[in-house]
Amino acid sequence: MTDSPVTQFGAPDAPHCDPSTARVTIIPAPLEYSVCYMKGTEHGPQAILDASSQMELYDEELDCCPIEVGVYTRPALDYRSMDHATALKITGDAVREVLERKQLPFTLGGEHSLSAPPIAAVRNYFPDLTVVHIDAHGDLRSEYEGTPLSHASIERRVVDMGIPLTEIGIRSFSPEEAEFMQTRPNVAVVWGHQLARGTAVIPWERLSKHTYVTIDLDAIDPSEMPAVGTPEPGGLHWYQLLELFRGICRRTTIVGMDVVELCPMEGQTRADFLAAKLVYKMIGYRFCDK
Numbered sequence: 001m002t003d004s005p006v007t008q009f010g011a012p013d014a015p016h017c018d019p020s021t022a023r024v025t026i027i028p029a030p031l032e033y034s035v036c037y038m039k040g041t042e043h044g045p046q047a048i049l050d051a052s053s054q055m056e057l058y059d060e061e062l063d064c065c066p067i068e069v070g071v072y073t074r075p076a077l078d079y080r081s082m083d084h085a086t087a088l089k090i091t092g093d094a095v096r097e098v099l100e101r102k103q104l105p106f107t108l109g110g111e112h113s114l115s116a117p118p119i120a121a122v123r124n125y126f127p128d129l130t131v132v133h134i135d136a137h138g139d140l141r142s143e144y145e146g147t148p149l150s151h152a153s154i155e156r157r158v159v160d161m162g163i164p165l166t167e168i169g170i171r172s173f174s175p176e177e178a179e180f181m182q183t184r185p186n187v188a189v190v191w192g193h194q195l196a197r198g199t200a201v202i203p204w205e206r207l208s209k210h211t212y213v214t215i216d217l218d219a220i221d222p223s224e225m226p227a228v229g230t231p232e233p234g235g236l237h238w239y240q241l242l243e244l245f246r247g248i249c250r251r252t253t254i255v256g257m258d259v260v261e262l263c264p265m266e267g268q269t270r271a272d273f274l275a276a277k278l279v280y281k282m283i284g285y286r287f288c289d290k
């Protein structure tokens with residue numbers, strides 16, 4: 001363990017973090033404005049970076065070191081003394097810079113509301129974009145607690161952008177969201193209970209050539225991922241999530257992704273480590289799966 005905070009994902013054994021040659025840029029986004037239950041997700045990105053320094057960098061499943069594709073971690077976005085809308089704007093700007101360098105933007109949250117600007121930025125580059133949203137919650141409210149920028153409305157903003165949306169792992173849905181689904185928006189939902197019972201059919205045909213994947217860590221079962229602001233029972237398990245993500249990688253090109261809502265808890269380093277390892281597995285499947 002080092003005392004100083006880790007600044008590069010996978011450090012200290014990560015020599016492959018040159019920003020000019022990297023294929024992935026990690027964007028730490030410690031955003032926390034509209035959190036409604038457990039607070040602390042602003043510390044999520046740093047906890048992931050810290051835990052990443054404890055990972056082995058060889059992937060036994062892929063028989064390679066995914067870090068070698070080049071993974072640069074830019075300095076964390078600084079939201080201090082900024083309102084929520086401005087914070088979202090600079091998040092989108094950061095993603096745009098990464099896209100201009102022809103790299104994959106990988107944002108680490110922070111609360112889920114941060115996903116909207118990256119998705120909008122990526123869609124500007126890839127107009128056929130579809131979004132896969134892996135989460136316990138539908139996040140389809142038109143607004144929540146008085147703001148349309150809320151983490152609980154993030155996927156509604158995706159629908160507003162006219163982007164086809166596929167939600168997976170959902171097991172917490174409000175009456176408003178159920179009513180919204182009756183309007184037949186361009187949204188498909190794979191429920192948590194269907195995954196648990198083995199009756200889920202993933203609508204792969206909805207994926208276009210280019211896909212953005214957003215993973216809210218509360219999609220994972222709280223027994224494995226306790227450190228989230230709004231835990232829900234009955235979630236995905238580690239290998240189930242990996243298989244799902246790998247399946248997406250095999251059918252479409254992922255051009256942007258994020259992992260959000262880690263809310264580090266005292267004594268729950270397993271959760272930080274799971275998040276870090278998930279990020280690394282995602283990079284591996286995206287770039288190294290033959």
Ligand SMILES: [Mn+2]
Nearest residue numbers: 136137216218
């Ligand atoms: Mn959620």
